[in-house]
Amino acid sequence: MNRQYRLTYFMILFITALLPGFYSCNGEEGDDEYNGVELTGTGSLTLQFNHLFGGKPLKYAPDSFFSAAGDTIKITKLAYYVSNITLENEAGVKTNLNTYHLITESVSSSKTITLSNIPAGKYKSISFMLGIDSIRNHSGVQDGDLDPAYGMFWTWNTGYIFFRLIGRFGKADKPISYDVGGDKHSNVFNFSLTGNKVKSNQVQMQLNMDLAEFFTGPNMINLQQDAHEVHSGTDTQILPRLHQNMKDMLTLTNIQ
Amino acid sequence: MRKFYLPFILFISVACWLSACQKDSEVKDEVPPTPVDTTKPFKATPYPLALPPGWPSMFIPADNPLTVEGVELGRKLFYDPILSQTNTMSCGTCHNIAFGFTDNGKQFSEGLKGEKGTRNSMPLFNLGWSEKYITTNHKFFWDGGAADLESQVLGPITNPIEMNETLANVVQKLQQHSVYPGLFKKAFGTDSVTTKRLIQAIAQFERTIISFGSRYDMYMVTKNRNLLTDQEWRGFELFNNDVADGGADCFHCHNLSSPFTSDFQFHHNGHQSADEGLKRITGNPEDIGKFRTPSLRNLLFTAPYMHDGRLKNLEEVVAFYNSGAIRVFPADELIRKNPAGLNLTPQKKADLVAFLKTLTDSTLLTKTHLMAP
Structure with missing residues (x-):
């Protein structure tokens, strides 16, 4: 009697354990798949940055765009640093890949960051910095994408320029020249990966940077009144406002 | 029976050889792209730095030790007008040893376009101790704008009212020069000229400017x-x-x-x-x-x-x-x-x-x- 009971109990347990497996075989999506991004093997991760202005693909001058404040804006240069790409796994352990990337609109290869040898794992979020962390920012001159020869470096006040937007505005084509830098002005973007159910050894993510947000954000920039140049990380007039606006510039649009 | 061993031994040795090759290429893949060939460890000659009696040690960054070849390259660069846009002005123009490495008694230095700056050319000596004892990131220039001696070098080269040159141009001019690539190889292991090596060499030379003897x-x-x-x-x-x-x-x-x-x-x-x-x-x-x-x-x-x-x-x-x-x-x-x-x-x-x-x-x-x- 006792033995029989135990056997039944075991059978029920066994079937219960198998049930989800059977069910998932029939369904379109496997419920046993991690509800996030699962990298298999030592996989690769590709981040593709797409540049937009008000939802339209960004094109350099002579193409023009309209800001929310009604300014006509032409862009001639967009460049920025992406660093400290960090993956967080399901247990909450964060892995900083410790890489630094200069992205420039005119260099199409720079807009795709491919990172290989990513440890296999189930990842629930990804974050990265738009800018350079203060430690590296004050470690003097570096090589690679951080070579000051790219011009993204203040030579009179040691430090990297995190984000550069140059262009013209209005009928008179007055210059716009924003250099965002200084330790206080990096932005960390954190994107949840849950709900995606992607399992692959080559994961690709699409990110949109919309420059209209730079001029709109929470702080509307009106170029008729506001400063249209900044070249110092210590500026207190427009830089803190732009820095805040930049927090809304990036969206993660697709993972596959 | 014995002749059957030979192909077997050959196979083993070829396999070992192949696996060795594979290992090499794997190692290369992991190394980030850098001009230094890591398969042959490079070592320049350590510079025999003589400190004055009783003086504390100076600051020397771990990634830029003083070497004979590096200091010599830095000295040549310090005095070479190739660093300026018109190839007419060197570091030594405004930092003249005859004036304690300042600009010939002038109040303000003239850049290569004839424009004057707003600050007096600073004397250059015992710089490794300024770097050591200034505890903030504000180590060089009158206003502390340079965080280290290497980064300081970039200011005068790129300032429009000083040498008015871009770093990309300087690196290109040096790379195409008949002598410099060989000197960079002696100092850093390969003949690749980079911004970082350029300023490292000049900083090395500057650290050897020690004033003692008053x-x-x-x-x-x-x-x-x-x-x-x-x-x-x-x-x-x-x-x-x-x-x-x-x-x-x-x-x-x-x-x-x-x-x-x-x-x-x-x-x-x-x-x-x-x-x-x-x-x-x-x-x-x-x-x-x-x-x-x-x-x-x-x-x-x-x-x-x-x-x-x-x-x-x-x-x-x-x-x-x-x-x-x-x-x-x-x-x-x-x-x-x-x-x-x-x-x-x-x-x-x-x-x-x-x-x-x-x-x-x-x-x-x-x-x-x-x-x-």
């Missing part, structure tokens, strides 16, 4: 008081005493117990000027008009004085600090605490100037290893 240095080593005259000792006493004690109160900022005659801080010394100084770098309103406390070594060669070279000679410097007019906000508390000035008699002023001249190291000007190669 009469006051000799006194500090031997404690022989006869090395200074009675008048110079009277100046020494003025230098090291508070105003309340009849002194000139110089020692708070220009500390004579170390060979560097500086507290390695930034102060507003009471000058009136539109130059924001350290505030331009930190953005902190309290830093307005603050500049680095310079060394008092080699004053005889480095006139004129102050960040903007406003004072032509040492008599003017002493008259400046003697005045009560400068002793108002935003001047440093150390200046404001004596609102009536120093009240120095003409004799005391002369004594003070006499002492300042004992800090002169004439041997610096004749060191051939610091001159243009």
Whole structure:
């Protein structure tokens, strides 16, 4: 009697354990798949940055765009640093890949960051910095994408320029020249990966940077009144406002 | 039976060889793209740095040790006008060894477009100790804008009113040069010219500019008081005493117990000027008009004085600090605490100037290893 009971109990347990497996075989999506991004093997991760202005693909001058404040804006240069790409796994352990990337609109290869040898794992979020962390920012001159020869470096006040937007505005084509830098002005973007159910050894993510947000954000920039140049990380007039606006510039649009 | 072994052994050896190759390529894949060939460890000759007796060690960054080849390359670069846009101006143009590495007695230096700057060319010596004892990121330039000696090099090269050249151009010119790629290879292992190597080499040379040998240095080593005259000792006493004690109160900022005659801080010394100084770098309103406390070594060669070279000679410097007019906000508390000035008699002023001249190291000007190669 006792033995029989135990056997039944075991059978029920066994079937219960198998049930989800059977069910998932029939369904379109496997419920046993991690509800996030699962990298298999030592996989690769590709981040593709797409540049937009008000939802339209960004094109350099002579193409023009309209800001929310009604300014006509032409862009001639967009460049920025992406660093400290960090993956967080399901247990909450964060892995900083410790890489630094200069992205420039005119260099199409720079807009795709491919990172290989990513440890296999189930990842629930990804974050990265738009800018350079203060430690590296004050470690003097570096090589690679951080070579000051790219011009993204203040030579009179040691430090990297995190984000550069140059262009013209209005009928008179007055210059716009924003250099965002200084330790206080990096932005960390954190994107949840849950709900995606992607399992692959080559994961690709699409990110949109919309420059209209730079001029709109929470702080509307009106170029008729506001400063249209900044070249110092210590500026207190427009830089803190732009820095805040930049927090809304990036969206993660697709993972596959 | 034995002949069957041969192909087997061959197979094993080829397999080993192949796997060895594979291992090599795997290692290469993991190494980030860098011009240094890691398969052959490169080592340049360590530079035999001679520190003056009793001096502390200087700061040398871990990734840029002094090497004979690096210092020699840096010396050549320091004196080469190739670093400027028109190939007409070198670091040595405004940092002339004959003037203690300053600009020939000029108040302001002229860039290659003929435009003048707003600050006096700084003397270059004992820089490795400034880097060591300034504890913030504000280590070089009058306003502390450079975080380290290597980064400092970038300022004058790229400043439109100085050498007005882009780093990309400099690197390209050096890479295409008949001699430089070979020198970079000797110093860094490959003939690749990069911004980082360029500034590392110049910083290496600059760290070897050590000034020691003044009469006051000799006194500090031997404690022989006869090395200074009675008048110079009277100046020494003025230098090291508070105003309340009849002194000139110089020692708070220009500390004579170390060979560097500086507290390695930034102060507003009471000058009136539109130059924001350290505030331009930190953005902190309290830093307005603050500049680095310079060394008092080699004053005889480095006139004129102050960040903007406003004072032509040492008599003017002493008259400046003697005045009560400068002793108002935003001047440093150390200046404001004596609102009536120093009240120095003409004799005391002369004594003070006499002492300042004992800090002169004439041997610096004749060191051939610091001159243009």
